[in-house]
Amino acid sequence: MKNQSLKEVLKLILSEIKDVLSKIDEKKTEAFIGKILKAKRRFLLGQGRSGLVARCFAMRLMQMGFPVYVVGETITPAIEEKDLLIVCSASGERHLVLEMASLAREKGAAICALTSREDSPLAKFSDLSIKIPVSLKGSSSQPLGSLFEQCLLLYLEGVVFVLMRRLDICEGEMRKRHANLE
Numbered sequence: 484m485k486n487q488s489l490k491e492v493l494k495l496i497l498s499e500i501k502d503v504l505s506k507i508d509e510k511k512t513e514a515f516i517g518k519i520l521k522a523k524r525r526f527l528l529g530q531g532r533s534g535l536v537a538r539c540f541a542m543r544l545m546q547m548g549f550p551v552y553v554v555g556e557t558i559t560p561a562i563e564e565k566d567l568l569i570v571c572s573a574s575g576e577r578h579l580v581l582e583m584a585s586l587a588r589e590k591g592a593a594i595c596a597l598t599s600r601e602d603s604p605l606a607k608f609s610d611l612s613i614k615i616p617v618s619l620k621g622s623s624s625q626p627l628g629s630l631f632e633q634c635l636l637l638y639l640e641g642v643v644f645v646l647m648r649r650l651d652i653c654e655g656e657m658r659k660r661h662a663n664l665e
Contacts, residue, residue, distance in 0.1 A: 496630075499624065500633055507613065507614070507615065511612075511614075512613065515611060518567055518610075519544070519549070519569075522566060523550070524562075524563075525541075525566070526554055526559070526562055526587070526592070527553050527554065528569070528570045529571035529580075540569070540571075540639040540642075543639075543640070544643075545660060547657060548660065554568075562587050564590065568592050570596045570598075571597045571598075573599045573600075573631040574598070575596060575600045575603025581605060584608055593611075595610065595611045598614065598615065599616065599617045599618070599631055615634050615638060617630050617634060
């Protein structure tokens, strides 16, 4: 195993990703898409690398024309009724994430969790929980939760693709909203 080539390692990573993504509940995905479409505004929350993936998803939603915010940014408004908080958390038990979800609930917002644990406090607290079925106890050959983050990113990119098709949004339309002060 020490002398694996990059090609062999990438094949293993892709195999793990394919296995995880094939197990995600399609009915819950449809419900998630419905909540995204129905919400007045969408708020994204995550910490660490999950937070980076949440930001990627927020950017794509913005490029499709949805009102969207990232929790913690100075320009993020107050969350309200009819808003949707999308929380990305592998463990679903980090204190800050739970606190923010609780505050959103108090304000009447819907909460969708993307987590690896259906039995987590976050999943139980949420209106909808999408399980990204990755074990956090070292069943992956990759280090430190990489498989969760990779699968989360690809799953959310798939949701973007579905939304684009359903709303008849083309890449050119999204490109017009892409940041031009880079």
